[in-house]
């Protein structure tokens with residue numbers, strides 16, 4: 001398993017950069033590809049009522065999203081390779097022997113990274129919606145008013161650097177095993193693709209339960225894309241609730257989509 005066989009000696013920058021970029025590319029293609037196949041080919045008719053925006057994105061839109069995403073994985077490789085170069089200098093808290101912190105921390109660190117990433121995403125996302133920063137950092141992502149799964153990594157290079165920043169942030173501040181971070185990356189691409197595919201898969205009752213106040217939904221993010229207003233969160237909804245930044249019609253929209 002990758003988690004156990006991570007090399008003690010870090011290979012050259014070029015090799016680590018290429019490895020990380022290809023790894024991220026393969027996961028992007030696999031997860032977005034599965035979502036596309038299910039939601040846009042095989043079950044397109046059957047799931048139609050749950051499509052949050054009823055019309056489908058055009059082929060040109062999806063190609064544009066995939067092109068920017070391909071550039072993003074290169075930037076992820078560069079930032080990832082640079083972070084591993086910092087490890088060589090002894091600056092990071094990346095460790096390669098699971099026994100150093102035990103399996104409890106190996107799994108616990110993934111949970112911590114998920115909550116750290118959720119906060120990081122919410123606040124950086126709000127920041128790049130500032131009118132002075134929006135065009136340069138976030139305009140590319142918002143060209144998609146009706147995104148497809150291929151929009152998962154559709155970022156301008158500037159935003160890709162911000163998104164990639166979670167790796168150095170974690171590596172410099174907490175002990176993290178590369179295998180644990182790799183599993184976190186699978187978690188994030190799963191949610192990211194699910195949020196952009198455009199189908200609401202949660203049950204209607206969710207919004208009337210505490211879980212609906214806590215978890216985020218695809219409706220939340222699709223509404224962010226089509227209205228540009230509110231809904232800055234990623235995995236969870238509590239930052240948007242605490243800060244009063246949910247779209248005023250978020251819950252109404254969710255109920256409308258899940259009642260069709």
Ligand SMILES: [Zn+2]
Pocket residue numbers: 125129138142224
């Ligand atoms: Zn945004």
Ligand SMILES: [Zn+2]
Pocket residue numbers: 141147151196221225
């Ligand atoms: Zn988005």
